[in-house]
Amino acid sequence: MPRLFSTRRLFLAGKNAIYLLILGTIFYTVTLRLPGSLKSEEVVDPPPPRIFCIISTYEYRHTQVAIHTHRTWVRHCDHYLFVSDYSDHYLEPAVFMHMNDRWHRMRAYLEYVYKYHFHQGDWFLYCNDDNFVVVDNLRHMLKTYSPNELIYFGCKMRAPNGLVYMLEGSGIVFSGAALKRFALAALTNESICSSEAKGNDFTQELGRCLANVNVIAGDSRDKLQGHRFLPFDADLHLGSTFNQSLEHHKYFLDRSYYPVIDMHLPVSLHLICFHTKYIMNIYNMYYFAYVTRVFGVPRNLNIENERMVLENKTTLIDQSSP
């Protein structure tokens, strides 16, 4: 019988040792590395950005206007704070008295929020009590930005002297870093940020202060150049056009940062902020935006259908019905 299974061949001598070593290394790498590569990599979405809402109101408007905002969309913010000049059962505002100038009030509000509530949000939305804000679409827009960037959003305007600022009636969103920079660097320094009374031009002063501390004014339009922060009422933007003879329309038309074509602004399908003239409409808009469904018509459009809808102002069902 030939000595097929003689162990003499396996003896660690000469070349056998090297062969055995190579074999062992291969074995080790294959068996111990394989389980690792078999496990698929899990990609986890980062947590959605937290929005802290600051809603500015006044005592005479508490029961007429602010309470309706409180009942509808404000709950969708991660945290919210009403700021007013008197207290209230339901709104529980932070009260600032004896300050009549809107710029002084805004400085005080932002400093207060930085001091007491900075840890509660990544982004800070400042708006009035008659704005309708879709907070979920705001989160979606801010997903692609980091709260550490020095940026702020709103309805962008350009003053005749070239200063870029945000319109006051339509919501302003600060990143956490921008708010911090504003509170620490701008508010304390008189040359960067004036503390005089500014009246109704207070957002221009805000724009100037933020520009002085290198905060960028961001573009809040969507991929199809639809506007997400709208200056006027929903009726006006969706159902009619601007009227140059009206003073507040003229103010907007003269100073809008983005060109206004044909006296109307394209409204984004991912709208974030409207101003409401008649506050009761906020209930209608909230109901339609969040609750109602249309049977058989899907609501999540992809980008192609969005473009079609924006251009033709028509619905999908209309395109394909006989």
Next chain:
Amino acid sequence: MAGEYITLENPATYPRFHSNANGVASGKYRSVQRISTKHLILLILLVCSTLIVSYVYWDVMVLTAGALPLSRGTSLAVDDMESSGLGNETLAEKLHREVRVLCWVLTTPKYHKTRAIHILRTWGKRCNKIYFMTSEPDDELPTVVLSKPDSYEVLWGKTKEAFVHIHEQMRHEADWFIKADDDTYLFLENLRYMLYPYSPEIPIYFGFNYKMVGTHQKNESYMSGGSGYVLSREALRIFAEGRNDSSKCRQEDDHAEDVEMGKCLFNLGVKAGDSRDEQLRNRFYPIAPFGALLSGNVGMDFWLYKYAYYNARSCMDCLSEYPVAFHYVDSKQLYVYEYFNYQFQLSGRTQVAERLPKKIREEELVIPESDNPLY
């Protein structure tokens, strides 16, 4: 070292062994019939190619298996949209085909360009057919010119004439006939969803139920004219044929059209259906949504609460998810409603699987009685 051999004395005893020249068999022997190399190679090639083909076309095979009718259960709206490229229609398109609705709108030439045209551009285009009942034709609107003038005093007469005209000329164009004002907003898809369980041969009509005014029989109800009411084909026929009966329907042209319509239909035996959803929330509402959502905006002596047939509580949850009609919507608000319901995108909204409801037969139709707790 040399191997050892088995030496066979007599090769004839073991005929399968090949012996070499000197009568000695070699060490190897074959006890099984082996496949020839050619066949083996062919077999391996066949198996490998089958494996490769099935690996490459795995997805295609799964998809075509999925398209077989056996594997399709009840269709979801989401699936329908995705597979629409393969020729399947959406649920909304299916309903558009099966539940045909003819809309007619009471209007007047004064409002053709300020209200009626906006209705046509917003929800009007979703009706299977839409007609504007007015006193003059218009180049942009599909109008029907009636003989009655456009004034409130003859509104009932105008309504009668409109329904009769539709019954005579257009009754084959649709299964359901809805009347609306020029400040009404309708959700046609939700209307079809609501009407799907009912056959158009049942004499029934739907709207926002009010308790009948004045002296009336128990459980007599009429539908609000402003928020629209919809008649089945059978109800339309009964109305058109029975309207000249003066004991049942008012022959003069005055008085409120919705009250007279309700009386006439009640007397002719047409049922006043319950348009609420499964959770008994209203789908038709005679004012804008905020009236139903905001409690305390108006006092409890408001006409809506007084005359509502069913409980008309106002709360944030008190309107259906699939509303059908609202009233007092001005022409700009029409576009706002249109935008928010059909175009607006809310990120993070979950898709809901929608299914068609079961059909209801006339025998098993149950209409609840009035239960307004207030009056």
